[in-house]
Amino acid sequence: MFYDLNVPYAADDHEISQTLSFLAELGYTTVALSQTITGKLPSNINPPKLPTNPPTSLKLLTRLNLTLSDPAQNQRLTSLTQLYDIIAVRPLNEKMLLNACTNLECDVISLDLSVRQPYHFKFKMLSAAIARGIRLEICYGPGVTGSGADARRNLIGNAMALIRATRGRGIIVSSEARRALGVRAPWDVINLTCVWGLSQERGKEAICEEARKVVALAKLKRTSWRGVIDVVHGGQAGTKEESATKQKQSSRKKVVEKQTEMVAGDSLKRKASVSSELVAEEPEKPLSKREMKRRAKKARLDARGGVLDSNKVSTE
Amino acid sequence: MVRVKHRYLLLDILYPSTSTKPSSTSSSNRVLSIHAPTPDTLTPGLLAKMVREEVAEIFGDWGVGRLGGAGAGGISVKYLSPATSTAIIRCPRASFRLVWTALTYMTHVPEGRDAARPCVFRVVRVSGTIRKAEEEAIRRARREIVRLRGLDEAVFGVLGGDAGRKTAGGSGTDSAVLGSPVDGDDDEDMDDDDDDY
Structure with missing residues (x-):
């Protein structure tokens, strides 16, 4: 279960099928195709049409990258949320990064690590984002393929700074590779993160678990009520012959309570203690x-x- | 007697198809083009030199020093099969991550004179003994063949030709074991080979 949550994509991209088949060959299972919007938002935004016949082993998601430089820009973020599976923001200065960490309704903060950031990452700021369930993204693509030695050096330096500032928590790694050649196999990426300063377990989490959490959480935010309750199966309207027998079943809706650590967070307290006590008592009976x-x-x-x-x- | 410990990296060279060849549309053709054979210009010595230069570029003098100095020591290519695009590299245990990172950053293999072919190096196994690396290579090759056969029966002719070429190319190199992934009796050969290293 490996995730690559940033593959740049436009509707008239011919290389995308090759990139996708290569990703599938390398062992990735979920890929997010991202569309990047810089500056002012156009009036109607729609995710580009997904490529035809992708490899069957891949699950495709849509993602929007918003480049933010101006605080008076982001009024429509909530309306965009329904259109895309993942919303990522790319703050260009420290002020916007602070805003994104504390206020913005996004799923991922993806800094451009291949240029020099003129400020330090602060633990307080980034931990606020992680506590809200927002993950920080490191894109290894510009450092691996030939964007010059400067991009590579900046990427390593910024990645190490980011890892130091977050204590290695809440980081996801994705490719941002424009061509198939910029993609690397999952374990190679994990080794890269090891060299950058994450432990191997954390590195693996960054490409598996944390990325999975981003996807699951983004889905919960979109479909469920406050990320706490979700209707998984609404029951079936039985046919006429069966209606008498199935009446009981169809009248009962299955509501599944999904408890997520991050969304319920601080404002909504859950009664986790009740269920845990019950579980503790049961095996004695x-x-x-x-x-x-x-x-x-x-x-x-x-x-x-x-x-x-x-x-x-x-x-x- | 103190034993010097090593790591053996088993690696694949992959060729993600670029847009110059859009004709290969079926999935098995794509897989075949990704696992294409490597040009013969890549020799074991050249591969070791490339890796060493890449380590020098990324980690500088410190990295080369960690590999065991400027001489030929440190990295050696134990096995290279151009037909299957598979190689086994031996490196000091303390610095295998440096070598692995250098491999990740490598983007080209030389092809012909002054030409380079874009590729991706993928490390598939890090092993303490060459025997385990070899077993893994055989297992992977066999699995690929089975998968390709299952993937598309119609392309079986192409695959048969390819497998034949693999065996022919593999038998020419120093250990013929990796070249014949379909045979069942590899294990005896492997034990013999193991003592050589």
């Missing part, structure tokens, strides 16, 4: 076979002892 045997034997012995005693008494 049934007696083990061994215990039952022991008790049976004890009872038998008691009974026989009683008989013997009575015999003794009778003989005497």
Whole structure:
């Protein structure tokens, strides 16, 4: 289960099918095709049509990259949320980064790490974003393929700074490769993150678990009520013959409570303690076979002892 | 007696098809073009030199020093099969991540004179003994063949030709084991080979 959540894509892109088949060959399972918008938002935004016949093993998502430089720009973020599977923002200065970390309704913060950032990443700022369920993204593409030595050096430096500032938590790694040649195999990427300063487990999480969390959380935000309750199966309207028998079932809606750590966060308290106590008590109830045997034997012995005693008494 | 420990990196060379050849549309053709054979200009010595230069470019003198100095020591290519685009590289255990990173950053293999072919190096196995790396190579090659056969029966003719070429090319190199992924009796050969290294 490897994720690559940033593959640039436009509708008239002919190389995308080759990139996708190469990604599938390398072992990725979920790929997000991203559309980048810089500056002023156009009046109607729609995700470009997905490429025809992608490899069957790949799950395709749509993603919007918004480049932010001006605080008075982002009023329509909530309306965009429904159109794309993932919304990422790319703040260009420290002020916008702070805004994105604390306020903006996005899923991923994707900084451009191949240029020099004129400020330091602060743990307080980034941890606020991580606590809200927003992940920080490192794109290795510009550093690996020939964007020059400067891009590579900046990428390594910025990635190390980002890892240091976040203590290695809440980081995802994706490619941002414009061509198939810029993509690397998952384990090669994990090794890269090892060299940048993450441990191997964290590196693997960055490309598997954390990325999966981003996708799952983004989906929850879009479909469910506050990320807490989601209707998984709405029941079926039975046909006429079966309606009598199935009436009971169809009247009952299956509502599944999904508990996510991040969304419910601080404002909504969940009663996690109740369920955990129940679970803790349950295993004590049934007696083990061994215990039952022991008790049976004890009872038998008691009974026989009683008989013997009575015999003794009778003989005497 | 102190034993010097090594890591063996088993790697694939992949050729993601560029837009110059849009004709290959079926999925098995795509897979075949990704796993295309490597040009013969890539020799074991040349590959070792390329890796060493890449380490020098990324990690500088410190990196080359970690590999064991400027001489020929450190990295050696134990096995290179151009037909299957597979190689086994031996490097010091303490600095295998440097070599791996250098491989990740490499983007070309030389093709002919002064020409270079874009490619991607993928490390598929890091092993402490060459025997395990070899077993993994055989396992992977066999699995690929089975997968391709399952993928598209219609392209079986193409695949058969390709497998034949693989065996022919593999037998020419120093260990013929990797070249014949379809045979069942590889294991005896492997034990013999193991003592050589």
